[in-house]
Amino acid sequence: MPAIVRxxxxxxxxxxxxxxxxxxxxxxxxxxxxxVRKFPGMETNLLGEDGSLHRFVNVYVNDxxxxxxxxxxxxxADGDELSILPAVAGG
Numbered sequence: 001m002p003a004i005v006r007x008x009x010x011x012x013x014x015x016x017x018x019x020x021x022x023x024x025x026x027x028x029x030x031x032x033x034x035x036v037r038k039f040p041g042m043e044t045n046l047l048g049e050d051g052s053l054h055r056f057v058n059v060y061v062n063d064x065x066x067x068x069x070x071x072x073x074x075x076x077a078d079g080d081e082l083s084i085l086p087a088v089a090g091g
Contacts, residue, residue: 001078001079002022002023002024002025002078003022003023003024003025003031003076003077003078003079003080003081003082004020004021004022004079004080004081004082005020005021005022005023005031005035005081005082005083005084006019006020006081006082006083006084007019007020007021007084008084008085008086010086010088011042011045011084011086014039014041014042014045015035015038015039015042016039021035021038023035023082025076026075026076027070027072027073027074027075027076028053028059028061028066028071028072028073028074028076028082029072029073030076031076031082032046032047032053032059032072045057045086046084052071052072053066053071053072054086056086056087057084057085057086057087058084058085058086058087059082059083059084059085060082060083060085061074061076061080061081061082062080062081063083
């Protein structure tokens with residue numbers, strides 16, 4: 001059973017309109033890599049030039065912010081739910 005990845009409306013056009021993806025991977029990094037492999041247009045929205053998570057993208061595993069866990073090395077179990085939330089600025 002893969003992890004469930006929830007995408008906000010702003011990222012859905014890059015994932016063929018999907019709101020939910022089922023993705024296999026043992027860490028957040030592996031899951032992000034798999035998403036980028038399937039949907040190359042997501043890369044610039046999720047990753048910085050050095051390949052790390054973009055600083056304006058928040059990722060939660062079961063409602064826990066990975067910045068306070070092991071970041072891209074955070075372990076993901078089958079059935080865990082990841083939420084990817086890019087920061088939205090406005091004024």
